[in-house]
Amino acid sequence: MAKLNVNGAVMEVTAHPDTPLLWVLREQIGLTGTKYGCGVAQCGACTVHIDGQAVRACSLPLSAVNDSQKIVTIEGLSPNGMHPVQVAWRELDVPQCGYCQSGMIMAAAALLAEKKNPTDADIDAAMTNICRCGTYNRVRAGIKQAAQTRQG
Amino acid sequence: MTLHDVTPPATRPSRRTLLKGAAAGLVVGFHLPASKALAQGAAPAPSTPEINAWVVIRPDDTVVLRMARSEMGQGTRTGLAQLIAEELHCDWSRIVTEYVTPGQSLARNRAWGNFQTAGSQGIRQSQDYVRRGGATARIMLINAAAAQWQATPEHCVAKDGVITHTPTGRTLRYGQVAEAASKQLVPQTVALKDPSAWTVIGTSRPRLDTADKTTGKLIYGSDLKMPGMLLAAVQQCPVFGGKVKSFDAAKVKDMPGVRHVLQAGDNTVCVVGDTWWQAKTALDALPVEWDYGPNRTVSSETIAAMLREGLNASEAFVGNTQGDAKAAIAGAARKVEATYGYPFQNHAPMEPMNATVVWTPTRCDVWCPTQNGEAALAAAAAAAGLPQTACDVHRVDLGGGFGRRTTHDWLTQAVLIAKQVPGVPIKMLWSREEDMVQGRYHPVTMCKMSAGLDAQGNLTGLHMRISGQSILSYVFPNALQNGRDPVTFQGLNPTGAEGQFGYTIPNLLIDHAMRNTHVPPHFWRGVNNNQNAIYVECFMDELAHAAGQDPLAFRRKLMANHPKHLAVLNAVAERIGWDKPAPAGVFRGLAQQMGFGSYVAAAAEVSVDAAGKLKMHRIVAATDCGVAVNPRQIEMQVEGSFSYGLSALLYGECTVKDGAIVETNFDTYNVLRIDEMPKVETIVMPSGGFWGGVGEPTIMVAAPAVLNAIFAATGKRIRQVPIKDQDLKRA
Ligand code: FES
Ligand code: FES
Numbered sequence: 059m060a061k062l063n064v065n066g067a068v069m070e071v072t073a074h075p076d077t078p079l080l081w082v083l084r085e086q087i088g089l090t091g092t093k094y095g096c097g098v099a100q101c102g103a104c105t106v107h108i109d110g111q112a113v114r115a116c117s118l119p120l121s122a123v124n125d126s127q128k129i130v131t132i133e134g135l136s137p138n139g140m141h142p143v144q145v146a147w148r149e150l151d152v153p154q155c156g157y158c159q160s161g162m163i164m165a166a167a168a169l170l171a172e173k174k175n176p177t178d179a180d181i182d183a184a185m186t187n188i189c190r191c192g193t194y195n196r197v198r199a200g201i202k203q204a205a206q207t208r209q210g
Numbered sequence: 211m212t213l214h215d216v217t218p219p220a221t222r223p224s225r226r227t228l229l230k231g232a233a234a235g236l237v238v239g240f241h242l243p244a245s246k247a248l249a250q251g252a253a254p255a256p257s258t259p260e261i262n263a264w265v266v267i268r269p270d271d272t273v274v275l276r277m278a279r280s281e282m283g284q285g286t287r288t289g290l291a292q293l294i295a296e297e298l299h300c301d302w303s304r305i306v307t308e309y310v311t312p313g314q315s316l317a318r319n320r321a322w323g324n325f326q327t328a329g330s331q332g333i334r335q336s337q338d339y340v341r342r343g344g345a346t347a348r349i350m351l352i353n354a355a356a357a358q359w360q361a362t363p364e365h366c367v368a369k370d371g372v373i374t375h376t377p378t379g380r381t382l383r384y385g386q387v388a389e390a391a392s393k394q395l396v397p398q399t400v401a402l403k404d405p406s407a408w409t410v411i412g413t414s415r416p417r418l419d420t421a422d423k424t425t426g427k428l429i430y431g432s433d434l435k436m437p438g439m440l441l442a443a444v445q446q447c448p449v450f451g452g453k454v455k456s457f458d459a460a461k462v463k464d465m466p467g468v469r470h471v472l473q474a475g476d477n478t479v480c481v482v483g484d485t486w487w488q489a490k491t492a493l494d495a496l497p498v499e500w501d502y503g504p505n506r507t508v509s510s511e512t513i514a515a516m517l518r519e520g521l522n523a524s525e526a527f528v529g530n531t532q533g534d535a536k537a538a539i540a541g542a543a544r545k546v547e548a549t550y551g552y553p554f555q556n557h558a559p560m561e562p563m564n565a566t567v568v569w570t571p572t573r574c575d576v577w578c579p580t581q582n583g584e585a586a587l588a589a590a591a592a593a594a595g596l597p598q599t600a601c602d603v604h605r606v607d608l609g610g611g612f613g614r615r616t617t618h619d620w621l622t623q624a625v626l627i628a629k630q631v632p633g634v635p636i637k638m639l640w641s642r643e644e645d646m647v648q649g650r651y652h653p654v655t656m657c658k659m660s661a662g663l664d665a666q667g668n669l670t671g672l673h674m675r676i677s678g679q680s681i682l683s684y685v686f687p688n689a690l691q692n693g694r695d696p697v698t699f700q701g702l703n704p705t706g707a708e709g710q711f712g713y714t715i716p717n718l719l720i721d722h723a724m725r726n727t728h729v730p731p732h733f734w735r736g737v738n739n740n741q742n743a744i745y746v747e748c749f750m751d752e753l754a755h756a757a758g759q760d761p762l763a764f765r766r767k768l769m770a771n772h773p774k775h776l777a778v779l780n781a782v783a784e785r786i787g788w789d790k791p792a793p794a795g796v797f798r799g800l801a802q803q804m805g806f807g808s809y810v811a812a813a814a815e816v817s818v819d820a821a822g823k824l825k826m827h828r829i830v831a832a833t834d835c836g837v838a839v840n841p842r843q844i845e846m847q848v849e850g851s852f853s854y855g856l857s858a859l860l861y862g863e864c865t866v867k868d869g870a871i872v873e874t875n876f877d878t879y880n881v882l883r884i885d886e887m888p889k890v891e892t893i894v895m896p897s898g899g900f901w902g903g904v905g906e907p908t909i910m911v912a913a914p915a916v917l918n919a920i921f922a923a924t925g926k927r928i929r930q931v932p933i934k935d936q937d938l939k940r941a
Contacts, residue, residue: 093430131426
């Protein structure tokens with residue numbers, strides 16, 4: 059039995075301590091917005107926030123997390139999908155298939171929390187997520203638009 | 211909370227039961243949440259007026275547009291909705307869409323036509339009948355309103371879902387007359403609007419399905435949950451054609467969460483568990499012995515040797531011929547020759563293969579992401595041992611397809627597993643590793659290009675010898691033409707509306723020495739256009755340089771008879787500023803090709819630093835797809851195609867060792883990321899009068915344009931994809 063703080067609620071989960079956080083979220087807690095893409099910290103589809111930092115949940119065992127850490131998934135990023143990144147994403151039609159987009163949005167939100175006005179170089183460094191549909195240019199534009207609206 | 215407590219998604223996927231209705235073909239449909247899908251013979255929900263197969267209008271004015279093609283990120287759902295709405299005159303903001311199932315279509319004599327979502331066909335092959343569906347529905351709605359008013363339909367107009375009787379100004383909403391409209395006679399002929407009157411087609415409508423992709427709410431196949439569902443992790447013999455010899459189930463059967471340890475077919479072992487992670491953990495611990503079969507000795511080296519032999523083989527299938535190329539080259543003032551190569555590549559969609567299946571001795575239902583619902587149904591029924599009428603496939607949106615999900619080896623596997631656990635929903639999910647080594651790969655080929663130039667540098671003869679795999683031989687052998695695979699010659703054909711060669715060369719021979727391996731090839735976004743465009747367009751560049759001519763001027767001389775090919779090439783040349791110097795340190799390359807019924811060209815700007823590091827700054831793309839349904843969607847497809855094609859150029863290679871694919875994840879099969887993505891400028895230039903595809907065509911010009919720019923920058927000809935291990939330092 060382990061305790062986790064996910065999207066503001068403390069909950070108990072039963073899983074082997076080696077189970078990656080990704081699979082605890084998806085299979086124990088039922089939050090499937092966080093995706094499996096590679097399982098080896100390469101693609102970022104599984105990105106969640108832990109105390110505000112972007113973390114790849116596929117490569118973090120349950121044993122490494124406790125309920126003093128605040129885990130936020132795409133489902134908990136904003137109450138109604140109104141985080142500036144989500145709004146910008148809809149305005150620019152960023153997603154294609156959408157499968158990578160939870161991870162993209164979580165990575166972008168963490169970047170903007172750290173840097174109000176990220177440069178192209180900041181975006182290149184922070185956004186190493188894979189998108190096979192090729193939404194990269196719209197992801198970049200979406201981050202810049204979200205940065206603008208936050209300041210506006 | 212455990213897995214089994216999780217409530218299934220309320221609306222999708224749904225299993226829809228159809229009851230054949232009245233004479234006008236009224237059909238009553240109702241949704242069932244996934245949990246109830248298992249309960250056969252549930253009572254029908256209240257009827258919803260179906261105007262025709264494509265259009266359902268609810269009393270609250272919701273317009274339900276039905277989709278046969280699948281949405282995998284390419285925007286087909288929105289484009290098809292635009293086509294229907296153009297003729298339906300409905301309120302765009304009230305549109306929702308739903309998938310029909312192949313089972314429903316089968317029961318209604320294929321009312322929804324082809325489900326195949328590949329070959330950039332989703333829009334262009336459906337446009338006529340879906341527009342007719344919209345127009346027919348509009349006429350029936352107007353006729354119903356007119357009947358209610360006892361007016362003549364000619365005095366009524368429909369706009370934004372409201373019908374107005376012009377003489378009196380009376381109005382009725384679509385939802386108010388839908389029930390009556392569904393009983394109207396179906397007009398036998400309908401006139402479609404002239405393109406000059408279009409107000410929805412040709413506009414950049416935002417996608418209908420974006421919101422749920424920004425909140426994590428969209429349910430993909432891998433996210434499905436059903437009460438009592440168990441999860442399956444699989445491993446297939448890593449050598450294609452190999453089999454399971456034995457496995458020691460006892461070693462893992464007591465591991466946490468393990469329910470069943472099974473074999474599926476003759477080549478796959480499987481663990482079924484309470485969670486996928488538990489199943490996969492046990493699978494990784496399962497001792498398996500394989501019978502690798504005869505392909506254990508095949509490697510990238512043996513395949514390359516076979517392809518090299520084909521480059522000079524005397525026998526080959528002819529794709530395009532004119533005059534006497536061999537004689538012209540032999541007698542030419544100057545001969546130019548070069549050999550190119552293109553490797554196996556995995557589609558690697560972000561969502562690994564998966565399917566959820568409930569099998570009983572009398573019924574088999576499947577929920578899965580597929581690019582072809584009808585082919586999925588056929589595969590499911592065959593594996594289930596049931597007639598197609600006792601099966602159905604309930605589609606969910608795809609987490610990427612790119613061609614991989616047009617074939618259903620993974621679905622067959624899932625059904626074979628579910629069959630061994632009757633009545634229990636089984637969700638089978640491949641690991642990324644399984645997805646990488648059990649792919650259906652971009653075909654491997656080599657190509658020898660030989661040409662003759664006269665004393666003035668004019669191209670007098672060209673011989674293009676392709677050696678390598680045939681996709682059709684593996685996928686649809688019945689479609690071979692006396693052994694010849696016509697798909698090999700994409701973009702190289704002398705005639706036809708799909709992919710004509712864009713140059714007139716007095717002596718030309720394009721032929722194919724078919725050399726197949728045990729590694730299964732498949733349609734892969736862009737398909738054979740990808741290597742054909744590299745071979746032709748990079749060699750054209752080589753010839754221009756050999757002739758001491760500008761690559762654009764050299765091409766133009768050969769393109770006088772191909773005005774549409776030339777128009778897109780000219781458009782990118784003009785936009786990139788071909789006749790003006792590039793910024794300092796930046797170099798340019800061009801490419802053009804016709805594919806999937808569209809004419810496309812690209813112009814790239816790159817730089818290569820002293821250490822040989824490539825930077826792709828900018829690519830301009832021009833597309834003439836005849837009719838542009840949604841210019842913004844086309845831009846997105848061009849960006850996506852370039853990302854996919856440049857990824858293939860930079861990194862895409864699956865190698866073979868001991869008969870198996872070596873690369874098992876994105877750490878060894880790298881892909882392009884945001885830092886390497888160039889700026890993309892898209893010129894959409896529809897010339898009208900034809901319907902070309904947009905999901906794939908521009909992929910084919912991305913790589914050759916960049917390769918030609920690399921040559922301009924470095925003086926080095928890269929003739930083998932991918933670039934990753936090649937030295938780009940200035941020659
Ligand atoms: S699934 Fe975690 S990084 Fe790919
Ligand atoms: S939107 Fe499909 S993988 Fe990114």
